[in-house]
Amino acid sequence: MTTIELPSYLEQSDAVRNRFDRLKQREVILEVKKLGKQFHSQQGLVTALKNINFKTHRREFVCVIGPSGCGKSTLIRILAGLETPSSGEVLLDHKPVLEPGPERGMVFQGYTLFPWLSVKHNVMFGLEMQGINKVTAESEAMNWIELVGLEKFSEAYPHQLSGGMKQRVAIARALANKPRILLMDEPFGALDAQTRCKMQANLLEIWRNIDITILFITHDLDEAIYLADRILVLKANPGEVDEMIEVAVPRPRHLSQFISPEFLATKKRLEELIHPPVVDDDTDGLHMIRMARVGDDVEGVE
């Protein structure tokens, strides 16, 4: 096997570097300062998150990635206001976040459309909560439904939709509130590979066309590189920031970039961070006890 010589993941073309310079000039939407979260469990006090610091700029797409148990979900739930941090603070437009609110839209991994409401009324829900009258809410909702390409299904109930369609409605529902930031917690995790691929492209398209900052949690490395401007890598036990990676893959992104040198270099770096060389104390590995002797006439599988 020949090894491909990859550039460093830090190497950026001039265009990409320029773009990042401009991006960092933009106003800060979300700022996380010295965030920590501890909770009590049967094993005693567990530190889920420790000293998390980062900023997202306007119209930036940030992915959060990390091994399971690194507290990605806890982080996004704190950002949404569904959980309170033990220490530190979260600032949205320089104002502290204390409780859930419509200025931080959220798309969950599970399907959370209201089953008793049609697609249209699901999207109208947030607008009505803000006290917008029905007629205006309805026409606005229809615009968002069109944006995600579901105008034919506006009267359908959630149970009549496929998984991908449900998540598109969930995105439309969150965006209808015109949030400052869209928080997405592994939104495509439950979808099949093909649908997921389509959804990623759709999401990038939506993000390009409207003024929205996105914070996207995933455990899929390709997904993170394909979508993100920057990737926040967390490590587990306790959940801490490992590295904030600037993705050197130029935009607009395309599927063909999956095998570009920048893409692969970034992926290699992520692999190193997330799957570090294993020290041999692996307790949840398989115990290879040979139950039956393989006959000598059978070749080994490798």
Next chain:
Amino acid sequence: MSFLLPILVWSLVSYVPFLWHPKVEIADPGSVSWFKSGMLVDRDVFAEQQQLATQQQLAVPEGFRANPIYLPAPHEVAIAFYTAFTTAPTRSSEQWLHESLWHSIQVIFWGFTLSSLLGVPIGILCGTYVAISKLHEPFIEFFRYLPAPAFGALAVAILGIHDGPKIAIIFIGTFFQQVLIIANTTRKLDVALLEAALTLGAKKLRLLFRVVVPGILPDLYRDQRILLGWAWTYLIVAELIGTSSGITWFITQQARYKNFDNVYAAIAMIGIIGIVTDLLLAQLGKRLFPWEKTQAKV
């Protein structure tokens, strides 16, 4: 279909003479002085008397095998079912069967409605807010173990002898179960829906009325259907309290006259009313909750 098997068994036992039929109905008393035609006697007693008469060369009594009086044949019950509605009551102060039934239905209706008016909101609140649940549920949990009929005498003392105590018994029998069942149903609502609503800007009362209530509505409806069945089972006890009334009065009265065909007819009637209301409510449920995935659940 599931009704055919029991009816078949009943028909077999009723119409096939050598199956069971432990009695003999006297057709001709012959020489036996205490026999009367139409009387039911045990088979061995009849055989003994027959033998005795033959030995003494007297007139031999005649008879045919019959079932005991408490097991009328299906056709007799079917006829009774019809005539029960068409026969005038024996005394003018008594009620027609349909009047008795209507009275029973009213008692159930009021007992169940009063219980629901209080029980449903309290149940939803208990299921939504931990504080309210801690305030109410331990007492309700205690109270629901007290058998509703035990309050009969008390209810009569407080509410008089007419419909008051009957409604109260149905209320007591239904209410406490209702609060606990509905609180439990409310707790089973997916938390993720509430969280989604929070991130969309829903707060407090809006969360309760726009998310919790519609979210549990199909399950709540199902619970209510089960509880209504429950209320029917308390009816019989309730109607024995104070002045006996309604369908229970009809049943006890007819049993006293040994009109068991009427008794069976009345019992069947309760069953039919129960199942018809339930089927109607199930159909209504399908229309009310079109978003429910599995229609079988409703």
